[in-house]
Amino acid sequence: MRLLILVSLYLPVVVSAQPNENRAGRRQSVSKLRNQIEQLTQRAQGRVGVAATVLETGESVTLHGDEPFPMQSVYKFPIGMAVLHQVDQGKLTLTQTIRVDKSEYVSERQHSPMRDKYPNGTEASVSDLLRYAVSESDGSASDVLLRIVGGAPVVMQYLQSLGIKDIQVVNTEKEIGSDNAVQYRNWAKPTEAVALLRVLQEGRGLSKASRTHLLRLMIESPTGPKRIKGLLPAGTVVAHKTGGSGTIDGVTAATNDVGIVTMPSGQHLAIAVFVSDAKADTATREEVIAEITKVVWDTWK
Structure with a gap:
């Protein structure tokens, strides 16, 4: 039985002896997948950007x-x-x-478990600040990290050293929370978000220990369980980072999730879904992210 399973897994390699036919088939498959994704995005009633690629094979789709x-x-x-x-x-x-003064806390409208737990300020290790910021999406902790690293220009220099040019980190969370327009200055192209996920997965730009640390924080994150993770099989390993804005006059500027999904084959799907300026409710916006992830998963798993 094991021999039969192994043979079935390797059958596509035999078919690849006909490269022109294979390329045409792949193009049709990607076109079909893109059409499926485009149909799913309609429910968001906004602008949706998608990039997904299987890192080991290069199979990709974008919208x-x-x-x-x-x-x-x-x-x-x-x-x-x-x-x-x-x-x-x-x-x-x-x-x-690191000393965290209460003056550094983001506004009450913004998410900050650290502020809620220590309203008068606190002291926290760099490790704890990373956990708060990356796993729990704490805006106050993120601003403290931005301060100790040297500010947004230092983050941008680091990204550029990795060849990442179309991600812009410009403002603090406190600044983003003070004016709805500021969030649009801190942007990413979905394809570049996937490029950064590739950098992380391939171990570039960080030591092995730091890469493992960051991936663990992203895997353990409790945020956005109904987004990338939403329709995937229970137990699927997903290292991800969510993002989201408030809703003003019925329009939500951002409902996002980017991450690395470990597939049954052991290969890795890097995916970024950004839902912007959407009129649909929260449940629908998150369902759109989950459904897009699932259709990509079903196509390439």
């Missing part, structure tokens, strides 16, 4: 993948990478203690 979308808390992913890069350089340590 509005080269357009900028506001990241909101997705930007804590590159900030986290920049902090861990400085840990690798010896400029920071995971155990060092």
